[in-house]
Amino acid sequence: MLNDRLLNFVDVDLHDVKDARKRFDKASLVYDQIREKYLSLKKGTRADITTAIEEELHSARSSFEQARFNLVTAISHIEAKKRFEFLEAVSATMDSHLRYFKQGYELLHQMEPYINQVLAYSQQSRERANKEQASLLERMHEYKKQIERDSRSSGNGLNVSPNVDGIQTIGRSSHKMIEAVMQSSTKGKTIRQGYLSKRSSNLRGDWKRRFFVLDSRGMLYYYRKQINRPAGVSQVQRTNNTPEHGSGLLSRLFSSHYHGIHDEKSVARHTVNLLTSTIKVDAEQSDLRFCFRIISPMKIYTLQAESALDQMDWIEKITGVIASLLNAQSPEQCLHSPRSCGHDRSASESSSYTSSVELETSTSEDLTLEKNTGNGQHHHRTNIKPEKPIDLLRRVDGNTICADCGAAEPDWASLNLGALLCIECSGVHRNLGVHISKVRSLTLDVRVWEPSVINLFQSLGNMFVNRVWEETLPSSNNGSSVDNTSTNGSQAAQYLTTTKPKHSDPFSAKEKFIHAKYADKEFVWRHSIDEIHIAQQMWDSVTxxxxxxxxNLIVASHANVNLVYGQMASGLLLNLGKALKQEQPTSPPDGSPRFFDCNSHEKVSPRESLSPPSTSSHVDELDDRYEGFSLLHLACRVADVGMVELLLQYGASVNVSDSRGRMPLHHCILKGRHLHAKLLLSRGADTHAIDRDGRSALQYAMDRSTSDEDMLALLEEHFR
Incomplete structure (x- = not known):
């Protein structure tokens, strides 16, 4: 304020005085010259010459007087401004400072109670941390002493002697102690936990190190590590997969858990129902020390401890839990079906599993590449160090700036709109409601950025999103043009009056623009297309x-994402059938019939129609095979996971069934699309649903010997 006034005084007012002075000096010089000329006339000069010079003198004098008055006026104006201009500027500046610091003082004064609370909380946190640190050091010291005592006891030649049944003889006092713990604890208190080596049940019989937990509810479960195996180790295992390598020292040499493993992700797996199990020592494992087996009706688990003491302690604890369960259970409670033994999980396991799956989704280091070839669908797995979502998405066209105001380096996003936003615009989006915009942070909400969401964002980008939402906006940078003669009255008025705000514009301008853009859709070009044609385009686009x-169809034409095959015109049915026929057929391992003709290899455009002679018969065939297909069914079979995410974001029903009673989850399992299946499971897909053949998605996965253990674990967890 002060600088502006002073600069205006120097650049404008003083400049006017200088110009007036120049004009005065020039007029004064001309007047002096003419006056000298007039005074130098002789008495005998002709009258006409004298008259002309007098007129010239009169004109010069008038110009001189006018220039003099102008100069006096300019100087007077400057002198007047000198008295108040500077003082007003200084006073206004001081007043602004006063109000600023006064408001700051009032705000901080209001925050004083909260500041005191934060200080008190930080002090309490410091004291609590010191206590926890001291307790941790004490526990570490006790643990070191215990390790030393165990080492000395182990050095004295402590051996375990099994009885005739292979079960170690354990005192009743230990059983009573474990039973007391199980009865007194209802929240799953840990009785024993630690690392054990577990022998795999495959032909190689390799050993893997797992973290086992035995809790007071009688549940024994372990955490399975998901690791990136070196290519060399995998090759060695493939070349040494004979049965004789599986049980001895050679398989131990090739086991991955003897190498340093980092960045591992754990998933809780239910191991065994101890109520119907027994335990044996060293059975069928005479070549390795510290081994024992847990035998259940469903499976035999061969485990190895790290020392004789660990082996004895595990056997004692597990045997005590089995005895306590048998004493506490009534005959009716002891009867469990084999299916329950194989697939049930406790509440604690469910919570552990859910949290670990979320961790796996947010920090996955395995990139799955699905490639369709002539022989079917193959999955190739390559280990790539994951990039941050913000780095991946900013490489998309237009994503280096905010979609609404153009601010650089946006770090927020709208999940359903597919646009990157600055923090200021994200606040406006949050006020719109989640039915219009679901706002998440690119840096804070790490669990949101699943592969499906990243795939969707990489396919769209701010540049394309703005071409859809700002198609009729004149100042839009989307590169599209609008013919004013074809717009309706309201759109034409909006075209002439509305401009897109900049990053430096007031918040109110941005808020008004965002409401008009997304809530009112004032800049979306509404296509005049009938519903049948929109449905046709939706099917073709998904295909x-x-x-x-x-x-574009969802935003501009309000397309229905829950379209169902059989509810549209026959032309749509023909195009859908031809599109589905282009799928690469896969032959299920159990010999179940294929959905599509495997002998057809022609490449047909999704928009081409069938030839007239076969139209009628093919429509009847499609009606039988694909009746009840939704867009989500189609996407799960022919599109990638980003398309499934897009349909789900805009309200596609995840549990809609086709004419065979199969839901999208069934089709994902049948097609081997495990990434699609995991996405549907995370969005509430019903794993209990069965088709007209009486089979669930889990049964189809088991029949096909699915190797994706994560998906099987998810199916089992949701099936429970």
Missing amino acids: ANDKKGVY
Whole structure:
């Protein structure tokens, strides 16, 4: 304020005085010259010459007087401004400072109670941390002493002698102690936990180190590590997969748990129902020390401890838990079906499993590449160090700036709109409601950025999103043009009056623009297309995996994402059948019939129609095979996971069934699309649903010997 006034005084007012002075000096010089000329006339000069010079003198004098008055006026104006201009500027500046610091003082004064609370909380946190640190050091010291005592006891030649049944003889006092713990604890208190080596049940019979937990509810479960195996180790295991290598020292040499493993992700797995199990020592494992077996009706688990003391302690604790369970259970409670033994999980396991799956989703280091070849669908797995979502998404066209105001380096996003936003615009989006915009942070909400969401964002980008939402906006940078003669009255008025705000514009301008853009859709070009044609385009776009086309139809034409095959015209049925026929057929391992003709290899455009002679018969065939197919069914079979995410974001029903009673989850399992299946499970897919053949998704997965253990664990968890 002060600088502006002073600069205006120097640049404008003083400049006017200088110009007036120049004009005065020039007029004064001319007047002096003419006056000298007039005074130098002789008495005998002709009258006409004298008259002309007098007129010239009169004109010069008038110009001189006018210039003099102008100069006096300018100087007077400057002198007047000198008295108040500077003082007003200084006073206004001081007043602004006063109000600023006064408001700051009032705000901090209001925050004083909260500041005191934070200080008190930080002090309490410091004291609590010191106590926890001291307790941790004490426990570590006790643990070191215990290790030394165990080492000395182990050095004295402590051996375990099994009885005739292979079960170690254990005192009743230990059983009573374990039973007391189980009866007194209802929250699953840990009785014993630690690392054990577990022998795999495959032909190689390799050993893997797992973390086992035995709690007071009688549940024994372990955490399975998901690791990135070196290529060399995998090759060695493939070349040494004979049965004789599985049980001895050679398989131990090739086991991955003897190498340093980092960045591991754990998933809780239910191991055994101890109520119907028994334990044996060293049975069938005479070549390795410290081994024992847990034998259940469903499976035999061969385990190895790290020392004789650990082996004895595990056997004692497990045997005590089995005895306590048998004493506490009534005959009716002891009867469990084999299916329950194989698939039930406790509440604690469910929570552990859920949290670990979320961790796996947010920090996955395995990138799955699905490639369709002539022989079917193959999955190739390559280990790639994951990039941050913000780095991946900013490489998409237009994502280096905010979609609404153009601010650089946006770090927020709208999940359903597919746009990157700055923090200021994200606040406006949050006020719109989740039915319009679901706002998440690119850096804070790490669990949100699943592969499906990243795939969707990489397929769209701010540049394309703005071409859809700002198609009729004149100042839009989306590169599209609008013919004013074809717009309706309201759109034409909006075209002439509305401009897109900049990053430096007031918050109110951004808020008004965002409401008009997304809530009112004032800049979306509304296509005058009938519903049948929109449905046709939706099917074609999903078939072609055209996420931009589907997005445009949803936003601009209000397309129905829950379209069902059989409810549209016959032309749509023909195109859908031809599109589905282009799928690469896969032959299920159990010999179940294929959905599509495997002898057809022609490449047909999704928009081409069938030839007239076969139209009628093919429509009847499609009606039988694909009746009840939804867009989500189709996407799960022919599109990638980003298309499934797009449909789910805009309300596609995850539990809709086709004419065979099969839901999208069934089709994902049948097609071997495990990434799609995991996405559907995370969005509430019903694993208990059975088709008309009486089979669930879990049964199909088991029949096909699915190797994806994560998906099987998810299916089992949701099936429980």
